[in-house]
Amino acid sequence: MSRWGLTIPLTGVPLARHQKIVSELEDLGYTDAWSAETNGTDAFTPLALASQWAPGLRLGPAIVPVYTRGPALLAQQAATLAGLAPGRFVLGIGTSSPAIVERWNAIPFTEPYQKVRDTLRFLRRALAGEKVTDEALGVKGFKLDNPPETPPPIVLAALRPGMLHLAAREADGAITNWLAPDDVRQVRAELGAEKELIARIFVCPTPDAEAARALGRWMIAAYLTVPVYAAFHEWLGRGERLAAMNEAWAAGDRKAALEAVPDEVVDELVVHGPPEACRERIREYVENGLDTPVLAVVPADGVKLPEAVRALAP
Incomplete structure (x- = not known):
């Protein structure tokens, strides 16, 4: 199996207490660490720390909302991570949800497909070092001072055919979640065989x-x-x-x-059962066309998360 990712930070574990387990991930067989951004940590800070704690892991946010940062700031943060983890950073962007965008951040959640498409196009140019004016986003003459030597791949949060087709045409892959192993074939059929498919999988390793x-x-x-x-x-x-x-x-x-x-x-x-059964279930996703499973370990009574991460290692 080529890739095996973990969602960081672990639920309920303060970010400051992650250095030990993150530094072990490569030796355990994990290849990736992916963050998220809802109402806990931001998407970028855990990855910045992981870039120093585990210098061989591939890192990415799954995902950064395209509404809650201006395009220039999003490009700056992506460039910063790409500089901290050269060739190992993947930028995951998506719409997020009306609850996060409108209710929590007081930003109108309008035209989500167009917003993702236009932000993707802007980021391609900005991260390549171009000076960008983009009428669709209202950006005038932005240029990064320090564009990354290796512009990061960009992957899109995509659930249904419209966004999956956009990912297939213009991005480097797609990120999805909340699907069963058999669902992977349906998603893969819309994305095509050439692009990377990443999925967050919720895992509760308890009998x-x-x-x-x-x-x-x-x-x-x-x-x-x-x-x-x-x-x-x-x-x-x-x-x-x-x-x-x-x-x-x-x-x-x-x-x-x-x-x-x-x-x-x-x-x-939800993948659940003893760790060995969970690993076998996760492999079913891969057999059906998933490139990168990203485990999100769900805490249950008696499940100590660092030990669970070790037990679920490939």
């Missing part, structure tokens, strides 16, 4: 199936009721099985929404 399913139901109800994820799973064929959850959530009945998540859907979308 207590009921505990893992309880956590999984909560996560699924919180994530898959977001309209873009609801549409994604409608496209993947889970619309009918998730309809009761979505209806209860929309009515404000969180308890009923959790109860409406079928165990079979949890088992499809």
